[in-house]
Amino acid sequence: GNSVTQMEGPVTLSEEAFLTINCTYTATGYPSLFWYVQYPGEGLQLLLKATKADDKGSNKGFEATYRKETTSFHLEKGSVQVSDSAVYFCALRFVYGGSQGNLIFGKGTKLSVKP
Amino acid sequence: DAMVIQNPRYQVTQFGKPVTLSCSQTLNHNVMYWYQQKSSQAPKLLFHYYDKDFNNEADTPDNFQSRRPNTSFCFLDIRSPGLGDAAMYLCATSQGTGGNEKLFFGSGTQLSVL
Numbered sequence: 001g002n003s004v005t006q007m008e009g010p011v012t013l014s015e016e017a018f019l020t021i022n023c024t025y026t027a028t029g030y031p032s033l034f035w036y037v038q039y040p041g042e043g044l045q046l047l048l049k050a051t052k053a054d055d056k057g058s059n060k061g062f063e064a065t066y067r068k069e070t071t072s073f074h075l076e077k078g079s080v081q082v083s084d085s086a087v088y089f090c091a092l093r094f095v096y097g098g099s100q101g102n103l104i105f106g107k108g109t110k111l112s113v114k115p
Numbered sequence: 116d117a118m119v120i121q122n123p124r125y126q127v128t129q130f131g132k133p134v135t136l137s138c139s140q141t142l143n144h145n146v147m148y149w150y151q152q153k154s155s156q157a158p159k160l161l162f163h164y165y166d167k168d169f170n171n172e173a174d175t176p177d178n179f180q181s182r183r184p185n186t187s188f189c190f191l192d193i194r195s196p197g198l199g200d201a202a203m204y205l206c207a208t209s210q211g212t213g214g215n216e217k218l219f220f221g222s223g224t225q226l227s228v229l
Contacts, residue, residue: 004157032215043119043205043220044158051215089158093216102172103148103207103218105157 006106021075023090031092033073121221138206147189150205
């Protein structure tokens with residue numbers, strides 16, 4: 001079936017450290033890939049997306065590249081801030097087919113950034 | 116300026132006592148979704164409405180129902196909550212169901228079952 005696997009958290013980093021959160025997926029078709037972020041007490045927000053292989057999504061200093069050969073969409077940021085503390089969800093969604101419309105999430109990775 | 120509003124933030128119900136969770140949107144989006152997120156698990160889609168068309172996921176228990184009386188409101192009804200239904204329930208909206216559509220999420224309702 002279709003699924004998303006993220007690295008287990010929590011991840012604790014010092015401010016200005018480099019961040020990587022791994023995400024791999026299993027899909028029977030050609031999904032679009034997303035990273036959503038959930039700040040404390042708020043709903044999920046779209047952070048970035050990529051719709052085809054080799055696309056790079058980027059936003060707020062975060063980047064992720066759609067790697068079809070490794071079925072991965074790892075999230076990276078060169079220098080994290082305390083305000084980046086949140087839960088990050090990797091997700092996929094199909095453009096066509098019977099699963100269209102269903103956003104399939106990973107379990108989420110909690111990031112804590114210390115000053 | 117909340118665009119997808121879920122009330123209440125926390126809901127407590129008793130085992131077997133029907134409960135309704137509510138969601139409203141100011142975006143005038145066609146699609147409204149309900150996700151269930153249990154502790155340390157991925158959010159899981161229960162069902163969604165495209166306008167008035169209801170789309171149930173195959174593995175959503177019959178205990179879960181939904182209503183969408185108009186574009187702005189969507190309700191999640193749990194007919195006989197069990198202890199296993201304790202979870203965060205997330206409402207989301209989008210304009211369409213295409214793979215590139217952006218979903219807008221509410222803050223969620225945390226349901227406890229006593």
